[in-house]
Amino acid sequence: MKALMSLGALVGILGLLLLGGMTLDVVPSNTVRLVEGYMPMQLLFEVGCYVLGFTGLSYILNAMGMAIPRFWQGIGFWAFFILYLKYRVYPPIPFSVRAMYGTVGLVCVFMWVSANEEDWQKFKQPILNVLDAQTGMNKMLRYAFLALIPVLMWGFSYNAMMPKSEEPIELRTVHPAPPASTKVHGKTYTLQTSQNPYRVNPEGKYDQEYSNANIVEQSMGRLMKPNANPWGENSQGYLKYVREGGEIFFQNCHFCHGDNLNGRGLHAFAFNPIPANFTDPGTIAQLQETFIFWRVAKGGVGLPNEGFPWASVMPPWEQHLTADEMWKVILFEYWHTGYYPRTWD
Amino acid sequence: MNSVTRKAGVFASTAFGVILMSSNAGVALAQGGLPEGFQKGELPAEPSAEMLEAGKRVYFTKCVWCHGVDGAGDGPGADRLWPRPRNFNQGTFKIRHTASGELPLFDPKKPISGQNDLFDTVTHGLPGSAMPPWEGILTEEQRLQVLSFVTKELVKDRSFQDKASETQTVLQLASLKPKPATEESIQRGKELIVEKKCIECHGVEGRGDGNAFNLKDDWGFSIQPADWHKCWNFRGSRQDPYNVANIFRTFSTGVNGTPMPSFADTTSVDDRWDIANFVNSLCERNAEGNPLPIDPLTDKPKINFVIPSDLVEGEIPADIEAEAWQKAPRRYVAMGGQITHKPRNFVNRIDDIWVRSLYNEKSIAYLVEWDDRTKSVAEGSLPWGPTEVNIDVTEQEPRTGEEGSIAAKQNNYDVYNDAIAIETPVKWKELPAPIKPRYLFGTNEQFPVDIVKWEADGSLRAFLGTGWDQDFQQRDTYEESMKLLKAEWKNGRWYVMMERPLGNKKDQDYDEDTFFEVGQYIPTVFFAWDGHNGDAGRKMAVSAFYYTFMNPPIPEETYIYPVVIAIGVVFLEGWVLTRRANRKKGKTL
Incomplete structure (x- = not known):
């Protein structure tokens, strides 16, 4: 048990050192790159490792008689998490997302320190101590806080x-609700029942499994x-049409959606x-082929x-491509990203 | 062999030291016939059959689409690209550590940056071309595999392992310490680029405007000299555009397949650093003189979508050197090709513009600057009216073969006017918060856009846009109230300053003119045309939606309210403390 915990402590210290290095720009944050599409999983895994590491660290410190109070543990871990999101995650994620993760992290820390009455007491004791100011140290702290908080509030409000x-924040519906049917080149496609005519096996039959x-x-x-x-x-069949779709993609679409989609x-x-990132599991992976056809x-x-806000430069492809060409491009996009289109059932 | 290398190294480093000490370096051939700073290298080992097989799989998933089945740079995507994708067959590669004409460094077992040119190229991509960075997409192993396949199977005229015909003379970049970019060094570099005739192609200010028409690459395609002010577009910038070593490397080894020669034989290492320092100093920097922050997702400067406009008293100055303009913050506005509607512009030669703005009580002025290698003014009158946008400019067919490709056509277009336009929605206040008018030329009659367009023939016109497929309507009475403060092309850069009325409900036409209101975000789009690229009508470069924001004077409340809040907090603190104290004493309040 002790050995295991020591190992955990090592991991914890290593993590702290690494993050410190990244924060101070000694270690480049792209040392280990997060992989597109798998980023959330990698993130969770890494943070999980750190949590285990810190558990070990706190256990060892406890055993050595240098236990860190629960109050500082909570604050420290949250600070670690915030710094981790800002400095470790590469490519960087926008502030709004970090704020969201940060809030979730705060809630988790809060749940942890208030898991039972005893822990909660331990957590809030330092705050109450400062408030009551029984010792000289706490008295000083209390006056410092009394002076600091109004000054900070003044600064923030100023x-x-x-x-x-600053750029105004704009909300956007990423996947608007599709219409029941869409008319392209004079032909009406019902989104619920239409199928990609090129999703066929070598015999020419519609074959999703193939x-x-x-x-x-x-x-x-x-x-x-x-x-x-x-x-x-x-x-x-399918593979031949994938190639044809790819040819169209690389003559029309890659300018925005990129060589790797x-x-x-x-x-x-x-x-x-x-432009939309098709390798992200939040785009074509959760949409039906007919939805894509309508958007394309x-x-x-x-x-x-x-x-809204209608700022999209996505061309109405019916001006440039035939319906067949669009279906083939869609086929290619699913092939190249390795996603299955969502089906209606 | 090893001892020979070592000896050469000793020679090279002594030569380096000697030259460092002597101020008049002159011709810098190190002894042993190697250019200064270079050492003999070894050809790499042959990649294994498994690597070739695995590499083929990568190639036919990711690369074939542009580089083609035989690696001849003729994949389905090739004809709409300029520069065209690399033709691997001849073994000509641009970015190397090896001497001019030699094959680049490639070792299938050594994924080490700086020692494996092709690996670095695939890892970091080639900015300014369609080649993206593959790091994070392909693993290191996969990148080495695909390069093994390319160098072994697709480079057909040469062999990376043929000791009889190939040599490797390697620039020892890691052991050459960069010279600090002192003022003397930069000044010396500035003189050297004239002496070494760099300016003949790259232009007097280094904007790539020196010899914009006559340069061809090995395959006969038009090619343009680098614009030193956009270091993030340097092919060899390796996602580290402000690193002077990259410039030193390119200058030392030349760019194979292009007219850019190697200067290693004729220029000492010391002089090369001076030139590199000078070229690096030209790259755009912020007001404090620091490198622009680069967005790691795009490898271009980070974008701020708000264009602030400062208030000036009295007339808006027409002189860029005037204090008000010098103090006005500059904004980098990224430009992409208009590829939404026909005729699409797959290759836009204007990829960014710089915008500043000032306003006074009556007008707002924009100063737009952008690099354009050629000043283009149409000869005679154009075959269409100024309001027409649905004009007949032919678009590239998807597959034409090399002769009909965009790359082959470059610099052979009919010349139209260079132009810039600023689009603002007319009734932007009536649109609920996040809604903007349709991107190109407005939504419809109900929500039109106000377009102000300057053309290189000297005209400044005002139009009304009512939809992407509608020709503009001319707002003829409006033109008299606009002013062209400046329009000058100098050494590869346009400087255009336009002034227009702020507008108000009383005097202006509410259905045609945008009202510029202080302290509001006014959606603003920029369009740019390069006349030598055959740009006209909808064939143009476009920006995203930016915002013009006229900085308001600071209101008094800003100083009062925070003090009130701070005092309130003090009272709150008193209440909490009293409450706590009473509670401890057993009293409840």
Whole structure:
């Protein structure tokens, strides 16, 4: 048990050192890059390791008679978490997301310190001690706080009232509700019943199982299955159409959505909102193919009213491509990201 | 072999030391025939058959789409790109540590930055081209695999392992300490770029405007010299654009396949650092002279979407050197190709503009500066009216082959006017908070946009946009109230300063003109046309929605309320303490 805890303590110290280095810019935060698409899992795993590490550390310190009060443990862990989000996570995440994670972290810490009456007492004791000011030290602290809080409040409110020209925050419906049907090149497609006409096996039959078996592997790099090369001479059916879809993608779409379909194309840096990242599990992975077909065909101009702020530069692809070409591009996007389209049932 | 290398190294370093000490360096050939700062290197080992097989799988998933089945740079995406994707067959690679004409460093077993050029290229991408960084997408192993496949199977005219025909002369960049960028060093570099004739291609101010038309790469495609003011677009910037070592490397080794030669034989290491320091000093910096923060997601400068406008008393100065303009914050506005509607602009040659703004009680002025290698003014009158946007400019067919590709057509377009336009919605206050008008040229008659457009023929016009597919309507009475304060093209850069009325409900046409209100976020879009790129009508570069924000004078409440709040907090503290004290005494309040 002790050995295990020592190991945990080592991990904890190592983590603290690493984060310290990253905060002070000694260790680059991209030393271990988080992998796109797997980032939340990696994050959770790492933080989990740290929690275990800190448990070990606190156990060892306890055994050595240098226990850290519960109050400081709670505050310390929250501070660690905030710094971790800011300095470790690479590529960096925006402040709004960090604030959200930070709040969740705070709630977790709070739940932990107030798990039972005894712990809660231990946690709030330092605060009460300062309030009561029985010792000289606490007295000084109390006066310091008494003076500091009004000054801080003055500073914050002054800062908040000073006219600023920060970018206004805009909310956006990422996936607006689709219509029941959409008319493209004179043909009406009912979104609930339409199917991608190119999701077919070599015999030409609609075959979701066949196509799902031939998409890229959902592992590092998202590479094609060794025996399912769309560029193979004998590729038929699904794979042949994937290749044709890819050709259209790389003549039209990659400028914004990127060579790896991650929304980082050549022109992407100029646009806001940034182009959709198809490798993110929150985009095409949770949508039906017909939904994509509707969005592709109608583009930013075709967004319904709840899809504001209408700043999208997504072309209405019906102006540039035939319906067949659009279906093939959609086929390619699912192949290349390794996601299965969501089905209606 | 090893001892020879070591000897060469000793020679090189002595030569380096000698040159450091002597101020007049002159020609800097180290002994043994190697250029200064270089050492002989070894050819890499052959990659294993498994690596080739694995690499093929990576190639046909990720790379084939642009680089083509045979690696000839002719994949389905190639014809709409400029620069075109690399043709691997000849073994010509741009960014290297090796001497001019040699193959780049590649070792399938050594994923070490600075010792493996092709690995670095795949890892960091080539900014300013469509080649993205593959770090975080492909593992290190996968990157080495695909490079093994490319170098072994797709480089056809040369061999990375052929000792009989290939040599490696490697720039020892890691052991050459950069010279501090002192003022003397930068000044010396400034003189050297004239002496070494750098300015003949890169231009007097280094904006790549020196020889913008006649340069061709090895495959006969038009090519343009680098713009030193946009270091984040340097192909060899390795996601570290302000690092002077990258410039030193490119200058020392040259860029294979392009007219950029290696200067290693003719320029001492010391002089090369001076030049690199000078070129690096030209890259855009902020008001304090520090490098611009780079967005790690785009590898371009970070964007602030608010364009602040400061109040000036009296007339808005027309001189950029005037104090008000010098103090006005500059904003980097990123520009992408307009690829929403036809004719689409896949290759926009203007990829950013810099905007400043000032206002007084009657007008607002924008100062727009952008790099454009050529001043373009249409000869004679254009075949369409100024209000027409649905004009017949042909768009690139998806597949045309090399002869019909964008790269082949570059610099052969009909020349139209360079132009810039500022679009603001007319009734932006009536749109509920997050809603903006449609992106391009407004939504409809009900929510139109106000477009002010300057063209290189000297015209400054005002239009009304009522939808992407509608021609502009001219607001003819408005033009008299606008003023073109300045329009000048100098050494590869346009400086255009336009002034327009702020507008108000009383005197202006509420259905046509935007009202600029102090302290409000006014959605603003910029459009730019490069006349030598055949840009006209909807073939143009576009920005995202930015905001013009006219900084209000600071209201008095800002000084009063915080004090009131602070006093309130003091009372609150007193209450809490009394309450606590009473509670301990057993009293309840």
